Amino acid sequence: MAKEEWFHHFRPEEKVLAERVLDWSILAEERYQSVLTPFLNPREQRVAQMLINRHSDLAITTDGGYEGAERQRMRINPPYVEDADHGLIYLDLEPAERDRDLRHPDVLGSLLGLGLKRDKLGDILPLQGRCQVIVAVELGDFIVSQLQRIGRHSVTVNRIDRGELTIPTISTETASVSVASLRLDAVLAEGFRLSRSRASAIIKNGQAQINWKSTENPAETVAEGDMISLRGFGRIQVWEKLGVSKKGRFLLNLIRYL
Numbered sequence: 001m002a003k004e005e006w007f008h009h010f011r012p013e014e015k016v017l018a019e020r021v022l023d024w025s026i027l028a029e030e031r032y033q034s035v036l037t038p039f040l041n042p043r044e045q046r047v048a049q050m051l052i053n054r055h056s057d058l059a060i061t062t063d064g065g066y067e068g069a070e071r072q073r074m075r076i077n078p079p080y081v082e083d084a085d086h087g088l089i090y091l092d093l094e095p096a097e098r099d100r101d102l103r104h105p106d107v108l109g110s111l112l113g114l115g116l117k118r119d120k121l122g123d124i125l126p127l128q129g130r131c132q133v134i135v136a137v138e139l140g141d142f143i144v145s146q147l148q149r150i151g152r153h154s155v156t157v158n159r160i161d162r163g164e165l166t167i168p169t170i171s172t173e174t175a176s177v178s179v180a181s182l183r184l185d186a187v188l189a190e191g192f193r194l195s196r197s198r199a200s201a202i203i204k205n206g207q208a209q210i211n212w213k214s215t216e217n218p219a220e221t222v223a224e225g226d227m228i229s230l231r232g233f234g235r236i237q238v239w240e241k242l243g244v245s246k247k248g249r250f251l252l253n254l255i256r257y258l
Contacts, residue, residue, distance in 0.1 A: 038119035043211035065134040089140040102131035178249040185218035191236040207231040
């Protein structure tokens with residue numbers, strides 16, 4: 001299948017990633033190099049796997065530091081190569097004031113403020129009175145020496161072993177809803193119990209993401225399996241489409257992340 005035909009499977013904004021994945025595949029297949037990718041979110045991992053699986057001789061492994069990690073690095077190996085190193089390092093951030101919690105947005109903002117790219121950062125795990133972060137191994141020394149504050153709080157950064165990670169428990173609930181259409185604003189209104197007009201305004205304000213990509217289009221269509229987040233409200237997933245009611249409304253099962 002031609003490259004252009006494969007790209008029809010992806011959203012327009014995913015074509016840059018698809019091009020990169022094809023380049024990685026060429027390095028592994030034609031130049032016989034083991035390739036370690038940056039951190040990929042779940043949708044990017046899916047795109048990469050779809051494209052790499054076209055090459056039957058290539059082997060893929062992923063690792064984000066713990067089972068169920070959202071952001072993971074992918075190792076693409078050519079035949080007879082078994083490089084299992086995914087280039088991860090684990091950091092523990094502790095505020096000087098012991099009763100202070102470190103929020104995910106503040107930690108991410110401070111790391112990006114050091115000039116780091118998001119694809120060099122894995123999951124950020126906020127805990128009571130501290131935070132743990134998984135990052136690309138080549139950035140470990142830099143972050144330990146340069147990260148001194150998270151927001152207004154002074155922090156100490158220490159390396160820890162993989163086994164010292166504390167994985168927060170993720171709570172979810174399932175909700176069956178009916179929506180007039182599969183527009184983003186309609187689904188978010190039901191998912192977060194908002195009015196349709198408020199959901200639309202929040203989206204236009206740049207606070208929504210579909211599959212980890214920002215959107216300001218309330219009319220964007222959502223599909224089964226899409227992960228949708230709304231800054232300040234949380235995250236839902238369109239788990240399955242159940243059909244259409246007699247009144248023409250779409251019946252959905254949503255997963256709410258609490």
